[in-house]
Amino acid sequence: MLETSARLLRLLSLLQTRADWTGAELAERLQVSPRTIRYDIGKLRGLGYPVHAVPGAAGGYRLGAGAALPPLLLDDEEAVAVAVSLRTAAGGTVAGIEETCVRALAKLEQVLPSRLRRRVSALHGYTTPLTPGGPTVAAGTLAAIAAACRDHRRLRFGYRRHDGTETVREVEPYRLVHTGRRWYLVGWDVSRDGWRTFRVDRLTPRTPEGPRFTPRDDPPADLVPRGVDAALARHRARVTVHAPAGEIAERVPASVLVEPVDEGTCVVHAGGDTPYRLALNLLMLDAGFEVDGPPELLDALDVIAGQAASGVSSRRA
Numbered sequence: 001m002l003e004t005s006a007r008l009l010r011l012l013s014l015l016q017t018r019a020d021w022t023g024a025e026l027a028e029r030l031q032v033s034p035r036t037i038r039y040d041i042g043k044l045r046g047l048g049y050p051v052h053a054v055p056g057a058a059g060g061y062r063l064g065a066g067a068a069l070p071p072l073l074l075d076d077e078e079a080v081a082v083a084v085s086l087r088t089a090a091g092g093t094v095a096g097i098e099e100t101c102v103r104a105l106a107k108l109e110q111v112l113p114s115r116l117r118r119r120v121s122a123l124h125g126y127t128t129p130l131t132p133g134g135p136t137v138a139a140g141t142l143a144a145i146a147a148a149c150r151d152h153r154r155l156r157f158g159y160r161r162h163d164g165t166e167t168v169r170e171v172e173p174y175r176l177v178h179t180g181r182r183w184y185l186v187g188w189d190v191s192r193d194g195w196r197t198f199r200v201d202r203l204t205p206r207t208p209e210g211p212r213f214t215p216r217d218d219p220p221a222d223l224v225p226r227g228v229d230a231a232l233a234r235h236r237a238r239v240t241v242h243a244p245a246g247e248i249a250e251r252v253p254a255s256v257l258v259e260p261v262d263e264g265t266c267v268v269h270a271g272g273d274t275p276y277r278l279a280l281n282l283l284m285l286d287a288g289f290e291v292d293g294p295p296e297l298l299d300a301l302d303v304i305a306g307q308a309a310s311g312v313s314s315r316r317a
Helices: 004-017 023-030 034-046 076-089 098-111 114-125 139-151 223-232 245-249 275-283 295-316
Strands: 051-054 060-063 155-160 166-178 183-189 194-199 203-205 235-241 257-262 265-272
Touching (some): 004 023, 004 060, 023 034, 023 060, 034 051, 076 098, 076 114, 139 203, 166 194, 235 275, 245 265, 265 275, 275 295
Antiparallel strands (some): 051 060, 155 203, 166 183, 183 194, 235 265, 257 265
């Protein structure tokens, strides 16, 4: 049997791993009697941990939220993960939390054992993050959206489209998606009766909260990457590529839809922020292709072809 102090730490660790425990489950895990569990729960409460009890046959214990944050128990891998995440968040795309992340990281590293501190330092010292290229979003906006996803409440928000026009949308929120550059909300658009993807930096949540909704079946597996790809690309084209679909799929991001036509041909639904970026994306497929629009893409391909020919002619001259 564990000593009292070690048993309390083990009990606290168990309560942090999932929402609800019965007294019998805790007693079995710790190899003590239910009476000892009740005694230990009282000790945790005395230390400031808000452990709630639910009476009855189906009742049990739950670690709740208190007025102050009590100490957390983290194993080695969890501690390293939190430290690395804080370092990343300090220079990330969420506005207003940089200083807070640095303060939290300083507190964590102060109590890390030396073996873990060396691991965190190695990860930080030999990792070079790319400077985020996307816009930042407010932490409060992310928190509000995440809460709506968790509580299954409809979300009303103002939304700014690519062309700058403003609309009001009502959505059953499903997930927040972070691509490394931008944040996106995936949800069921009530007025359009379908799944949609929205850039979070373009939306402004409105109050009050909407009504609760019954969660729908999960969206198609390819909805999120395809929706994010569509949101990223203002200019799109359907391109016939003279190469097997499997080969082309290995050369493009997972968000790009590649449809096989036959053994040696496929159709690529390509996109880009500008016509020139779209044209370059097609050239980087390293395969012959055919495309009949849009006109701005054809113009961009003509310009690039002319520049390439000019460069080759000047070298040969």
